[in-house]
Amino acid sequence: MKITYPHMGNLYIVVRALLTTLGLDVVLPPPTSRRTVELGVRYSPEFACFPFKLNLGNYLEARELGADTILMAGGVGPCRFGYYAEVQRQILSDLGSEMDMVVLEPPDVSYKELKEKIRHLVGDISWWKVIKAIRLAWYKARAIDAVEEKLLYLRPRVYEPYLLERYYHRALHEIDALSHRRAVQGAVRDFIKKVGSMPQRSGEFLRVGLVGEIFTILEPTANYDLEKRLGLLGVEVTRSIWLSIWINEHLFGGLLRVSNECRDDHHLAPPYLNSFVGGHGKETVGCTVGFAQRNYDGVIQVAPFTCMPEIVAHSVLPAVSKDYGIPVLTFYLDEQSGEAGIQTRLEAFVDLIAAHSHDQKGGMLSGSVFGN
Amino acid sequence: MKIGIPRALLYYYYYPLWREFFTQLGLEVVLSPTTNKGILDAGIKNTLSEVCLPVKVFYGHVSALADKVDYLFVPRINRVEPKAYICPKFMGLPDMLKARLQQMPPFIDTAVDAGMDGNPVQCWVDCFQEVGSKFTHNHQLVNSSIAAAFRTQQEFQRRLTGGMLIPDALENDCVPEVAATSQQNYTLRIGLLGHPYNLYDAYISMNLIHKLQSMGSFVVTPESLSVDEIEDEARKLPKRLFWTLGKRMIGSALNFYASKELDGLIYLTSFGCGPESLVEELVARWAKQQGNLPYLMITIDEHTGEAGMVTRLEAFTEMIKRRQKHENHLSSHGEPLHSG
Ligand code: SF4
Numbered sequence: 054m055k056i057t058y059p060h061m062g063n064l065y066i067v068v069r070a071l072l073t074t075l076g077l078d079v080v081l082p083p084p085t086s087r088r089t090v091e092l093g094v095r096y097s098p099e100f101a102c103f104p105f106k107l108n109l110g111n112y113l114e115a116r117e118l119g120a121d122t123i124l125m126a127g128g129v130g131p132c133r134f135g136y137y138a139e140v141q142r143q144i145l146s147d148l149g150s151e152m153d154m155v156v157l158e159p160p161d162v163s164y165k166e167l168k169e170k171i172r173h174l175v176g177d178i179s180w181w182k183v184i185k186a187i188r189l190a191w192y193k194a195r196a197i198d199a200v201e202e203k204l205l206y207l208r209p210r211v212y213e214p215y216l217l218e219r220y221y222h223r224a225l226h227e228i229d230a231l232s233h234r235r236a237v238q239g240a241v242r243d244f245i246k247k248v249g250s251m252p253q254r255s256g257e258f259l260r261v262g263l264v265g266e267i268f269t270i271l272e273p274t275a276n277y278d279l280e281k282r283l284g285l286l287g288v289e290v291t292r293s294i295w296l297s298i299w300i301n302e303h304l305f306g307g308l309l310r311v312s313n314e315c316r317d318d319h320h321l322a323p324p325y326l327n328s329f330v331g332g333h334g335k336e337t338v339g340c341t342v343g344f345a346q347r348n349y350d351g352v353i354q355v356a357p358f359t360c361m362p363e364i365v366a367h368s369v370l371p372a373v374s375k376d377y378g379i380p381v382l383t384f385y386l387d388e389q390s391g392e393a394g395i396q397t398r399l400e401a402f403v404d405l406i407a408a409h410s411h412d413q414k415g416g417m418l419s420g421s422v423f424g425n
Numbered sequence: 426m427k428i429g430i431p432r433a434l435l436y437y438y439y440y441p442l443w444r445e446f447f448t449q450l451g452l453e454v455v456l457s458p459t460t461n462k463g464i465l466d467a468g469i470k471n472t473l474s475e476v477c478l479p480v481k482v483f484y485g486h487v488s489a490l491a492d493k494v495d496y497l498f499v500p501r502i503n504r505v506e507p508k509a510y511i512c513p514k515f516m517g518l519p520d521m522l523k524a525r526l527q528q529m530p531p532f533i534d535t536a537v538d539a540g541m542d543g544n545p546v547q548c549w550v551d552c553f554q555e556v557g558s559k560f561t562h563n564h565q566l567v568n569s570s571i572a573a574a575f576r577t578q579q580e581f582q583r584r585l586t587g588g589m590l591i592p593d594a595l596e597n598d599c600v601p602e603v604a605a606t607s608q609q610n611y612t613l614r615i616g617l618l619g620h621p622y623n624l625y626d627a628y629i630s631m632n633l634i635h636k637l638q639s640m641g642s643f644v645v646t647p648e649s650l651s652v653d654e655i656e657d658e659a660r661k662l663p664k665r666l667f668w669t670l671g672k673r674m675i676g677s678a679l680n681f682y683a684s685k686e687l688d689g690l691i692y693l694t695s696f697g698c699g700p701e702s703l704v705e706e707l708v709a710r711w712a713k714q715q716g717n718l719p720y721l722m723i724t725i726d727e728h729t730g731e732a733g734m735v736t737r738l739e740a741f742t743e744m745i746k747r748r749q750k751h752e753n754h755l756s757s758h759g760e761p762l763h764s765g
Contacts, residue, residue: 098702098703098705098706099702100694100696100698100701100724101702101703101706102699105703127664129508129665129667130510131513131516131667132513132699133699133700133702135667136664136666136667136703137703138664139662139663139664139703139707140703140706143707143710144706144710147710156664325520326517326520327501327520328501328516328517328520329516330513330514330516331510331513331516332513334517358697359475359697359698359702361512361513361699362513364473364475364513365513365514365516365517365521366517367473367475368472368476368520368521368524368525369520369523369524371524371525372523372524
């Protein structure tokens with residue numbers, strides 16, 4: 054059995070650690086590229102959301118490399134994600150590209166079924182080995198987040214942003230390759246030390262909170278490298294969703310105590326949004342309020358085109374924006390979004406929040422917004 | 426006291442229930458007019474462009490009622506059956522309205538939620554009990570109004586399974602025979618799938634049903650099937666569908682396929698509809714497996730033109746007729762009916 058799974062940012066590192074420690078043969082889809090997008094779009098329903106199309110592209114490319122089994126998450130949301138696999142399976146079969154699809158439904162659907170599926174994949178295996186695999190995967194998730202947090206902080210500050218990106222990718226590569234917790238943590242320490250000593254601008258920087266649907270936030274191909282673009286425009290970005298936080302909340306039931314700036318923000322969604330609406334709709338509204346309360350200069354919402362929970366959230370955001378006087382910009386993304394358009398809108402937004410925060414704070418920000 | 430009910434979204438399934446409940450409570454129900462250009466324009470003006478057409482239309486109806494009523498009935502509809510949602514937009518609708526419309530009468534936005542183990546009747550009973558207590562302390566009256574409301578709703582459903590189309594069945598004083606005769610003299614049997622607020626809002630659908638009928642088609646909709654018939658087929662899916670309307674569409678399609686009585690199938694969807702983007706895909710792919718049943722998907726938004734729609738319908742029905750002639754011709758010469 055050669056097992057594959059769809060990309061979502063750096064999730065591949067975490068899942069690879071888990072599956073290989075369990076003794077499975079992993080065939081990773083090539084990094085999501087233009088070709089992935091083209092393949093996915095060609096065979097997906099026209100109005101499926103962007104993540105669906107990218108997933109399908111990943112599967113087809115992984116199949117070319119010999120993968121025969123797909124591992125995928127399910128769900129019974131009101132959001133579409135939970136039914137992806139059913140439709141993708143039909144599409145693959147109509148294409149004559151059948152692959153075995155193992156869909157992990159959340160335990161509340163059927164705990165027994167989940168256990169059986171895991172058995173089906175890994176056979177008889179000691180619990181000790183399972184725990185070891187989960188632990189390694191978890192530490193890698195934490196390591197990736199630690200590295201990226203630093204990255205987001207430094208992007209607007211360093212004079213050599215491209216060197217920073219190189220260090221970042223090298224660190225990811227090491228985290229992926231290492232198989233011991235201590236070594237992984239060592240790689241993070243090395244990264245932080247190295248980038249910490251890079252020459253930096255000083256002063257105050259514009260701060261933008263990033264909210265929205267998880268896939269679009271975490272997958273740079275889906276958001277057209279939005280974080281990097283903002284960093285290069287002199288903005289410090291804070292994400293509302295982190296990989297490890299998401300894993301802890303959704304897979305470990307919030308068992309571990311990991312700190313996260315936006316952890317309690319979803320309580321702030323009312324009175325603007327008073328109900329769960331699927332996906333991350335409620336978090337989007339809550340975190341926007343949270344960022345506003347923490348005096349951020351602006352908030353950017355990203356979502357796949359036609360994403361229902363985010364459309365609901367977007368519909369109420371003007372009220373938040375008005376009450377707190379915080380500029381909010383929304384991007385709906387799909388294969389037709391143009392890079393130039395995104396860049397132009399980002400530049401205009403940064404201009405706007407710079408002027409806005411100048412008015413509010415009564416002074417120039419000392420960090421130059423457009424670099425030099 | 427006047428209660429406004431927007432003639433949009435789930436009005437098409439539940440209006441008899443809602444109207445009877447409020448009327449029995451002694452309140453006056455005011456229904457917004459049928460969708461027209463003014464309503465649509467008001468809806469477009471007050472919503473994000475990304476919102477689907479039926480929700481835009483809903484906004485328009487709400488605006489149309491705003492200065493005519495004391496309350497607006499816009500329940501937050503989460504689940505009308507256990508473990509299945511309608512759509513995130515239904516769950517956030519009252520909040521979406523409040524954020525974008527000013528100077529509205531108070532909303533009655535009580536949640537309707539069958540939860541994980543409730544049922545399709547109890548969720549409305551719970552909702553009405555809460556709503557009723559806002560208007561009267563007389564529990565007896567609330568309970569008898571609820572009972573009357575369900576009787577009216579049942580009568581409505583009987584008319585549907587009796588073959589009446591929703592717009593006819595919604596008209597209180599309609600004579601059943603009249604509705605049935607409107608569907609005579611046809612040459613084709615066309616199945617029509619779509620959410621009720623698209624199919625039965627003549628303005629949104631640009632009179633699709635009527636157009637098909639005047640082209641000589643007998644129109645079969647999901648509403649002619651009983652809930653059990655739909656559920657039985659929908660249950661055959663490898664994974665249970667967790668959207669109520671999507672399940673209706675798939676279950677109906679599977680019924681249509683099994684009965685083998687259709688000459689063609691049309692699926693009407695709104696541009697940008699999330700659940701439909703996946704459900705429609707499955708229905709379309711399975712139509713191919715039904716000996717290539719002629720299939721047409723029509724996607725509508727506020728820019729859809731009537732002329733284009735007519736052309737597509739004509740082409741579709743002509744294609745079916747040609748194919749049938751061709752097949753008869755072939756089969757009378759002893760050749761196979763389907764080549765591929
Ligand atoms: S189900 Fe589809 S058409 Fe209906 S409100 Fe939701 S997105 Fe719009």
